Amino acid sequence: MIDLRSDTVTKPTEEMRRAAFEAEVGDDVYGEDPTVIKLEREAATILGKEAALFVTSGTQGNQVAVLTHTRPGNEILLEANSHIFYYESGAVAALAGVQTRTIQGINGEMDPIEVEAAIRTEDQHFPETGLICLENTHNRAGGAIVSPENMKAIYTLGKKHSIPVHIDGARLFNAVYASGRDIREFTDHCDTVQICLSKGLGAPIGSIIAGDHTFINRARKWRKRLGGGLRQVGLVAAPGLVALTTMRERLVEDHEKAIVLKETLQACKGIEVINQVDTNIVVADVKGRGETADQFIDELKEKGIQAVTFGPTLVRFTTHYDVTMEEINKVSEILRNLS
Numbered sequence: 356m357i358d359l360r361s362d363t364v365t366k367p368t369e370e371m372r373r374a375a376f377e378a379e380v381g382d383d384v385y386g387e388d389p390t391v392i393k394l395e396r397e398a399a400t401i402l403g404k405e406a407a408l409f410v411t412s413g414t415q416g417n418q419v420a421v422l423t424h425t426r427p428g429n430e431i432l433l434e435a436n437s438h439i440f441y442y443e444s445g446a447v448a449a450l451a452g453v454q455t456r457t458i459q460g461i462n463g464e465m466d467p468i469e470v471e472a473a474i475r476t477e478d479q480h481f482p483e484t485g486l487i488c489l490e491n492t493h494n495r496a497g498g499a500i501v502s503p504e505n506m507k508a509i510y511t512l513g514k515k516h517s518i519p520v521h522i523d524g525a526r527l528f529n530a531v532y533a534s535g536r537d538i539r540e541f542t543d544h545c546d547t548v549q550i551c552l553s554k555g556l557g558a559p560i561g562s563i564i565a566g567d568h569t570f571i572n573r574a575r576k577w578r579k580r581l582g583g584g585l586r587q588v589g590l591v592a593a594p595g596l597v598a599l600t601t602m603r604e605r606l607v608e609d610h611e612k613a614i615v616l617k618e619t620l621q622a623c624k625g626i627e628v629i630n631q632v633d634t635n636i637v638v639a640d641v642k643g644r645g646e647t648a649d650q651f652i653d654e655l656k657e658k659g660i661q662a663v664t665f666g667p668t669l670v671r672f673t674t675h676y677d678v679t680m681e682e683i684n685k686v687s688e689i690l691r692n693l694s
């Protein structure tokens with residue numbers, strides 16, 4: 356089976372498994388796990404923030420960030436198809452008690468003018484705007500890169516209105532290596548950032564949130580409240596450190612594989628690629644084949660390819676390091692021969 360459902364499906368490399376086996380560990384709730392400390396320091400340095408915190412997942416990282424930045428009754432501004440809004444089981448309402456106000460973006464980018472217009476003024480009828488969330492790359496926009504210029508414009512108005520900005524950077528390094536821009540051009544334009552070690556970087560588990568010392572100290576308490584204070588978690592942080600330090604540059608290979616897939620899909624009768632394919636995600640509309648996404652996916656599965664539904668007639672393919680260029684060529688051949 357060639358699994359293109361997500362870059363979350365990657366299995367840990369030999370080096371990651373060895374790092375887990377050999378990891379020096381301690382009780383991380385006492386702040387005594389040397390491997391976790393090393394990972395958090397390294398991540399903070401790379402992301403250009405004062406401090407970082409190891410969390411179990413991207414969802415936990417985003418939720419801890421929302422909980423730390425806001426108070427119940429706040430309103431948060433976020434893109435209409437953002438992961439925090441679309442894919443986190445309503446957690447911001449269930450956990451932080453905030454309401455969401457969504458803004459429809461174009462290729463994942465919200466118009467700063469619309470963002471500013473949505474910020475609440477002081478009035479007893481209104482909730483207070485507690486946070487602005489960005490997502491980069493933007494998953495449902497097809498792995499689209501949100502430009503540092505767009506981020507800067509939104510961060511600047513966040514500062515003007517004293518509203519913090521959080522980035523869901525589950526795939527931020529894809530944006531960095533596809534755009535050729537420096538990581539700081541992205542992370543300088545937010546107060547806090549969440550990055551996933553377990554997507555394109557290939558770690559089995561884990562995410563990082565980064566921000567200033569005050570934020571991270573408060574976030575640590577929220578992580579504890581959520582049951583995310585783990586003990587000898589260096590076993591998991593060690594492969595995360597390998598992912599963070601050795602797997603970033605190779606993301607460009609995933610982007611090259613996505614372009615090959617895009618070109619093949621575009622040449623297929625009845626299929627239209629609807630995203631720009633900035634990074635490792637290709638979204639295909641199969642409406643022209645007279646099929647639903649689920650029917651098309653079942654057909655592909657019989658031929659040894661896995662993908663996911665992204666809408667009634669939309670199918671998402673995601674490239675990653677566990678799928679080689681040879682396998683992508685094989686997928687292309689199968690797609691070309693579809694009836």
Ligand code: TLP
Nearest residue numbers: 361363412413414415438442494523525
């Ligand atoms: N995305 C997953 C699914 O949840 C949809 C995927 O296969 O793409 N932010 C973004 C932008 C994400 O794409 C994801 C995962 C997360 C956060 C959550 O990460 P995890 O799965 O570690 O909680």
